[in-house]
Amino acid sequence: MNIKTDHFSRLTAAWLALVGLTLASLGLSEWFRAAPWLPLLVAAIIWLKGALVARCFLESQVASPFIAHVLKTFIALAPIALIATAFFGGTLARWATL
Numbered sequence: 001m002n003i004k005t006d007h008f009s010r011l012t013a014a015w016l017a018l019v020g021l022t023l024a025s026l027g028l029s030e031w032f033r034a035a036p037w038l039p040l041l042v043a044a045i046i047w048l049k050g051a052l053v054a055r056c057f058l059e060s061q062v063a064s065p066f067i068a069h070v071l072k073t074f075i076a077l078a079p080i081a082l083i084a085t086a087f088f089g090g091t092l093a094r095w096a097t098l
Contacts, residue, residue, distance in 0.1 A: 014056035021045050021052075039086030043079035050075035 025045045032038050054060040060071045085092060 011056060014052055017052060018049055021049050039083055043082045046082065047075065047079045050078065 025042055028038065028041060054071045054075055058071065060068050063071070
């Protein structure tokens with residue numbers, strides 16, 4: 001049986017959540033500019049946004065297990081890189097120089 005479902009409300013809610021998380025990260029970066037914990041919070045927001053995009057727009061839950069694992073790894077790389085550069089930027093810069 002072919003049942004047509006309307007995903008407009010789910011996609012709209014996901015889009016509004018992405019806009020809300022973006023505005024929250026902008027506000028946090030403005031209000032808590034020098035806070036040492038801010039990179040951790042921004043990394044968590046980036047991870048949430050990536051997971052939301054993968055689940056709602058890329059439909060990773062119906063992808064093959066290999067593709068789902070690749071997506072999870074790709075989504076985890078940006079927050080990990082942000083944390084690494086925030087806390088170990090000088091060391092990483094020395095390692096990257098020729």
